[in-house]
Amino acid sequence: DTAVSQTPKYLVTQMGNDKSIKCEQNLGHDTMYWYKQDSKKFLKIMFSYNNKELIINETVPNRFSPKSPDKAHLNLHINSLELGDSAVYFCASSQQGQGAREQYFGPGTRLTVT
Amino acid sequence: SQKIEQNSEALNIQEGKTATLTCNYTNYSPAYLQWYRQDPGRGPVFLLLIRENEKEKRKERLKVTFDTTLKQSLFHITASQPADSATYLCALDMGTGRRALTFGSGTRLQVQP
DSSP states (O other): OOSEEEEOSEEEEOTTOOEEEEEEEOSOOSEEEEEEEOTTOOEEEEEEEETTEEEEEOSOOTTEEEEEEETTEEEEEEOSOOGGGOEEEEEEEEOOSSSOOOOEEOOOEEEEEO | OOEEEESOSEEEEETTSOEEEEEEEESOOOSEEEEEEEOTTSOOEEEEEEETTOSEEEETTEEEEEETTTTEEEEEESSOOGGGOEEEEEEEEOOSTTOOEEEOOOEEEEEEO
16 A cells, blocks of 8 residues: 555666656545755755645756656656766655645665766 | 765764764755665665754654754654664755755764674
């Protein structure tokens, strides 16, 4: 009964390649996020979607493009990968509403660019 | 500039003692503060949320305090167990429609048997 799932768990690729990470949640939530956790363990928001609409787009290179085909999915496509893109990427979801603000995170995708 | 600081990178305590973790922030005005647990190789797991108008929140062996004047939250684990060993992250929630969390770098807690 995985609530938030991501694929792949590990991704090793060379500089210049294009790759995608997929995320799915089965919690019925209407908001999904992508966070990046760097080597110093800081988790930083990259994007947030509410009901398939982009509501947050932090200062992220435009090589990163999120796509939300429906409320349960938020994929992350990265073009022209660079060494500095190596990190762990986490997908998360939450339900809009006054009472429930906690976020549910996926297991993460460790991206290594060589 | 805006900062979130969590006390020391690692905290070692003996089993049975109370662990106290600190989260200090500067130049933020969060409406809520959340605490998460992260185990190696896994995503963060939500533990507790406290609102700006609440002083204290408890859940089983966990207690969180929130002092908006000091701009500080304390996270306590009483009767700590080796299974409590993990990294604990505080996260600021501005309470707007923005919804994204701003995380501290975490404190790694090690409970010795």
